[in-house]
Amino acid sequence: MVYAAVWMPIAALAGFLVLLTFGRRIGEPIAGWIGTIAITAAFVVSIVAWIGLLHQSDREVTQNLFNWIPIGGVQVKAALLIDPLSVTMCLFVTGVSALIHLYSIGYMHKERDFTKFYVYLNLFVFSMLVLVLANNLLLTFVGWEGVGVCSYWLVSFYFEKDSAASAGKKAFIYNRIGDVGMLIAIFIFVTHLHTLDYLQINSVAGAHLSSTDLTIAVLALLLAATGKSAQIPLFNWLPDAMEGPTPVSALIHAATMVTAGVYLLCRMNHVLAFSGSGRATIAVIGGVTAFVAATIATSQSDIKKVLAFSTVSQIGYMVLAVGSGAYIAAIFLMVCHAFYKGLLFLGAGSVIHGLHGEQELDRMGGLRKLMAWTYATFLVAWLTISGVPPFSAFFSKGDVLKGAYEYSKPLWALGVVTALLTAYYMSRLFYLAFTGDPRFLEATADGRPALHEPHESPWVMRIPLLVLAVFAAAGGLLGTPLTNFLTPVFAGNLPIPLSHGTQIALEVLDAVIAVGGIAIAWVLWRGRSERPSLTPRFLFRVWYWDDAYDAVIGRPGTELANFSAETIDPKVIDGAVMGIATLVRRTSLQARKLQSGYVRSYALLMTVGVVLFIAYLLARTF
Amino acid sequence: MTIPASWYLVLSVLLFGIGATGFLIRRNVLVMFMCIELMLNSANLAFVTFSRVLDDVGGQATVFFVLVVAAAEVTVGLGIVVSIFRRRNSAIVDDVHEMKG
Numbered sequence: 001m002v003y004a005a006v007w008m009p010i011a012a013l014a015g016f017l018v019l020l021t022f023g024r025r026i027g028e029p030i031a032g033w034i035g036t037i038a039i040t041a042a043f044v045v046s047i048v049a050w051i052g053l054l055h056q057s058d059r060e061v062t063q064n065l066f067n068w069i070p071i072g073g074v075q076v077k078a079a080l081l082i083d084p085l086s087v088t089m090c091l092f093v094t095g096v097s098a099l100i101h102l103y104s105i106g107y108m109h110k111e112r113d114f115t116k117f118y119v120y121l122n123l124f125v126f127s128m129l130v131l132v133l134a135n136n137l138l139l140t141f142v143g144w145e146g147v148g149v150c151s152y153w154l155v156s157f158y159f160e161k162d163s164a165a166s167a168g169k170k171a172f173i174y175n176r177i178g179d180v181g182m183l184i185a186i187f188i189f190v191t192h193l194h195t196l197d198y199l200q201i202n203s204v205a206g207a208h209l210s211s212t213d214l215t216i217a218v219l220a221l222l223l224a225a226t227g228k229s230a231q232i233p234l235f236n237w238l239p240d241a242m243e244g245p246t247p248v249s250a251l252i253h254a255a256t257m258v259t260a261g262v263y264l265l266c267r268m269n270h271v272l273a274f275s276g277s278g279r280a281t282i283a284v285i286g287g288v289t290a291f292v293a294a295t296i297a298t299s300q301s302d303i304k305k306v307l308a309f310s311t312v313s314q315i316g317y318m319v320l321a322v323g324s325g326a327y328i329a330a331i332f333l334m335v336c337h338a339f340y341k342g343l344l345f346l347g348a349g350s351v352i353h354g355l356h357g358e359q360e361l362d363r364m365g366g367l368r369k370l371m372a373w374t375y376a377t378f379l380v381a382w383l384t385i386s387g388v389p390p391f392s393a394f395f396s397k398g399d400v401l402k403g404a405y406e407y408s409k410p411l412w413a414l415g416v417v418t419a420l421l422t423a424y425y426m427s428r429l430f431y432l433a434f435t436g437d438p439r440f441l442e443a444t445a446d447g448r449p450a451l452h453e454p455h456e457s458p459w460v461m462r463i464p465l466l467v468l469a470v471f472a473a474a475g476g477l478l479g480t481p482l483t484n485f486l487t488p489v490f491a492g493n494l495p496i497p498l499s500h501g502t503q504i505a506l507e508v509l510d511a512v513i514a515v516g517g518i519a520i521a522w523v524l525w526r527g528r529s530e531r532p533s534l535t536p537r538f539l540f541r542v543w544y545w546d547d548a549y550d551a552v553i554g555r556p557g558t559e560l561a562n563f564s565a566e567t568i569d570p571k572v573i574d575g576a577v578m579g580i581a582t583l584v585r586r587t588s589l590q591a592r593k594l595q596s597g598y599v600r601s602y603a604l605l606m607t608v609g610v611v612l613f614i615a616y617l618l619a620r621t622f
Numbered sequence: 623m624t625i626p627a628s629w630y631l632v633l634s635v636l637l638f639g640i641g642a643t644g645f646l647i648r649r650n651v652l653v654m655f656m657c658i659e660l661m662l663n664s665a666n667l668a669f670v671t672f673s674r675v676l677d678d679v680g681g682q683a684t685v686f687f688v689l690v691v692a693a694a695e696v697t698v699g700l701g702i703v704v705s706i707f708r709r710r711n712s713a714i715v716d717d718v719h720e721m722k723g
Contacts, residue, residue, distance in 0.1 A: 595721070595722060596719065596722055597718075597719025597720065597721050597722030598715070598716055598719050599654075599715045599718075600646060600647075600649075600715070600716075603645055603646055604646055607642060607646065
């Protein structure tokens with residue numbers, strides 16, 4: 001039963017191929033249903049594989065497909081590694097994907113490129129499954145790049161818009177920078193260990209790698225993770241990636257792809273264990289990213305931007321957990337986050353859909369009565385992400401904070417402040433969107449027209465909302481079984497649990513923080529649509545992070561390019577080429593005078609030549 | 623009394639000199655052709671002379687080859703000369719310098 005796993009990527013790939021070949025002829029909405037069915041099939045298969053794994057004692061199954069790259073001492077196989085970690089990933093990836101595929105049938109209704117959307121989406125799920133199921137770094141890299149390119153296509157889905165096209169490029173380039181890290185790690189493992197197989201790397205890394213190499217490898221993996229998972233210093237692409245359709249934001253840029261970096265770090269946990277400084281760097285990056293992104297999220301005016309920075313912040317928590325050694329907490333939060341952040345994005349999508357594309361929070365308000373289903377599910381998501389017990393994030397974020405508490409008190413404190421900010425900015429978003437007066441009914445002073453009353457979304461969009469709401473609320477129940485299931489993967493690298501008293505104290509603190517954040521937002525934002533003093537420009541402009549990159553890299557780069565175009569190209573390169581041409585022309589202008597066309601001058605030259613030749617011969621003889 | 627070989631060689635050199643000078647200073651194509659023939663035959667004379675002196679028949683054999691080649695060359699050359707003459711009504715080489723670089 002475990003070996004059914006291979007049918008997961010095959011199902012997604014089949015959906016992709018069918019839609020690629022016949023998509024245009026099939027059209028809307030059948031193409032959407034085909035895509036959804038393919039992914040649902042993958043989900044069913046993942047359940048089968050999961051049950052299969054539960055029924056056997058050996059929890060690490062390698063399924064060889066074929067010998068992929070046999071070069072000398074390095075044998076890279078196309079093989080799947082089916083273990084608790086990969087199966088957990090597959091379950092939530094395919095599950096959430098299936099729901100979002102279903103949702104998109106409603107959301108993408110009457111879009112021009114409806115079938116193309118599903119082509120990309122199915123290819124994305126295929127790539128993600130390859131990434132997760134691969135048994136070696138190189139095959140993971142194939143999936144890694146696959147999800148990257150799908151992300152690029154989907155971010156710039158509305159490529160007629162300049163902003164969407166450049167956001168796609170930005171996402172792609174930031175990810176490429178991260179990929180350099182992944183490649184460096186691959187090079188280190190190939191050079192020193194002659195293998196890329198996860199199980200082998202994990203078993204021999206400590207013995208065969210020097211501590212410097214280990215630290216470099218861990219930092220390289222961290223660079224890869226910061227690119228894919230949008231962490232400092234490469235997080236800027238994720239907010240811009242919100243240019244894509246909202247289901248894409250939910251699926252790729254919240255629930256699945258952006259967690260790939262965290263997955264990679266968890267996968268390499270036995271390597272991480274050998275580098276204390278590497279892990280400390282990971283923890284600090286995660287903690288700081290969580291905090292910085294949360295502060296930015298408090299001041300954004302676009303509903304999707306708030307959620308994007310919230311995603312960056314939540315992934316920061318996961319990275320912090322990885323650095324702290326609380327790997328299971330990271331995965332637990334990843335699963336719960338997929339539920340509630342997917343739900344938040346789908347809810348936001350439902351709002352945007354209802355408001356005909358309006359995304360600004362100051363144009364919403366009062367949606368509570370108009371979109372009851374969306375309101376109810378969004379309420380659950382809001383309470384969940386804020387960390388209110390007994391919803392899932394209370395447990396999963398609590399686990400992360402416990403891990404951080406044990407690892408480093410300052411990072412834990414940063415995490416708690418971030419939790420307060422999280423509750424605050426989500427509440428702000430919720431109040432602005434769903435309570436108060438419906439501000440979209442009136443035209444604004446700066447000329448934005450009044451909108452019609454929104455309509456509730458169709459049932460294909462409501463069902464995913466409902467299912468995700470149930471999982472977001474009840475996801476906390478997964479905690480203990482998930483811990484038992486995953487422990488063998490991280491055996492020996494997990495922290496010792498805190499004492500019972502400390503745990504309870506931390507949990508109470510988390511709950512108080514969550515309610516406190518909601519209360520602060522209630523006091524500050526109830527019945528208001530703007531408070532400029534609380535949304536300072538510094539935060540709105542993302543700590544001037546993009547401006548700094550622009551000043552340090554962008555503008556000097558542009559100047560260098562201009563200098564090359566205006567000086568080096570015309571003067572140096574053209575100069576060399578034209579110089580050679582001029583030289584040849586001048587020489588030949590002189591040389592052509594020799595060819596006078598008069599036979600006598602040729603004859604004279606020949607005679608002179610012969611005479612000189614004979615003179616030379618004679619001079620040599622005597 | 624036999625004529626010494628050096629006399630033949632001197633004659634050969636004289637003939638070659640006359641031919642070369644004539645080729646360089648005359649403008650009439652036909653005369654130039656004759657000068658070429660003169661040079662070729664001076665070479666033939668030298669070949670035969672050395673053939674006798676060295677008692678080697680190879681030199682004489684070469685002469686036959688030179689004669690054949692000269693005949694062929696004259697055939698082609700005269701053909702060109704006739705066609706040029708038809709076009710321009712003259713056989714002065716300096717008039718034909720279209721191949722100037």
